Amino acid sequence: MPELPEVKAHAERLAAGFGGLTLAKFRPLHFAALKTFEPAPDDAVGQKLTAVTTRAKLLILHFESTAHIVHLMQGGRLKPDEKQSAKVRNGLVRWVFDNGQALLLTEAGKDRKAGVWTVSGDPLLAERFEGLGPDADQVSIDELTNLVAAASMRIHGFLRQQTHIAGIGRRLSNEICHRAKISPFANASKLDRAQVVALHAAINDAVDEGLAYERTREDMSSSKDRPGSVHHRKGDPCPVCDDVIREVSYNRYDVNYCATCQTGGKVLADNTTSKFLK
Numbered sequence: 001m002p003e004l005p006e007v008k009a010h011a012e013r014l015a016a017g018f019g020g021l022t023l024a025k026f027r028p029l030h031f032a033a034l035k036t037f038e039p040a041p042d043d044a045v046g047q048k049l050t051a052v053t054t055r056a057k058l059l060i061l062h063f064e065s066t067a068h069i070v071h072l073m074q075g076g077r078l079k080p081d082e083k084q085s086a087k088v089r090n091g092l093v094r095w096v097f098d099n100g101q102a103l104l105l106t107e108a109g110k111d112r113k114a115g116v117w118t119v120s121g122d123p124l125l126a127e128r129f130e131g132l133g134p135d136a137d138q139v140s141i142d143e144l145t146n147l148v149a150a151a152s153m154r155i156h157g158f159l160r161q162q163t164h165i166a167g168i169g170r171r172l173s174n175e176i177c178h179r180a181k182i183s184p185f186a187n188a189s190k191l192d193r194a195q196v197v198a199l200h201a202a203i204n205d206a207v208d209e210g211l212a213y214e215r216t217r218e219d220m221s222s223s224k225d226r227p228g229s230v231h232h233r234k235g236d237p238c239p240v241c242d243d244v245i246r247e248v249s250y251n252r253y254d255v256n257y258c259a260t261c262q263t264g265g266k267v268l269a270d271n272t273t274s275k276f277l278k
Helices: 006-020 139-151 153-162 170-180 191-215
Strands: 025-030 047-057 060-064 068-069 078-079 089-095 104-109 115-120 245-249 255-259
Touching: 006 047, 006 060, 006 078, 006 191, 025 060, 025 139, 047 104, 068 078, 139 153, 170 191, 170 255
Parallel strands: none
Antiparallel strands: 025 089, 047 060, 060 068, 068 115, 078 104, 089 104, 245 255
């Protein structure tokens, strides 16, 4: 799933390419695409796209009096639609603008979890954003200190939980723990002050690295192309200490780490039923 750096850079590209254009037509291509019906998405027709911003992992298309919140989920993409074909494989929604340009929301696979939420007023006050923690690139050291102190859970899971910090997923969690030299299975509430400071710096550095890379591209990257030291690099040498990158596998994701950098040389058991080393 795209994380904060990928979504933020893509919002910048969309703003540059479509900002200021007037929406001429809004066309749902799949019945599951619209997640809300009030206000009607057609209310934005005739209005200018004034901005494209983000919150957490979501894109926000700001029109003059309404907004469309777009969640890409795992396989969704929002791209310029040059062909505007009547039938589009994996097509969910099309926005057509007054100059003939169009945007197309697609989603690979069969889940159809990606979609559009329509809101009036300030979109950041929308129900869709209730319960989210601060965006990863906005969380302060004091906020992070309070958040980890209240979370008796593994730090890798803490980072991925959007109610704590928004915008971080599996890849960034792996990279942040490695940068901070913290075991992915360390208990968040037991981190000392130095570890929290290192964690805060690692969050900012990992997000900044990802954003800098995404800004070099013309489209959103795929997971395998994104920069990193440990994520999906099992068996590769650690770029910091040259130890081998290891992996703890789950059904839906992997936790990657360097034993020398993060666990004092201890190898974490590679199954979900064993007692993990801290």
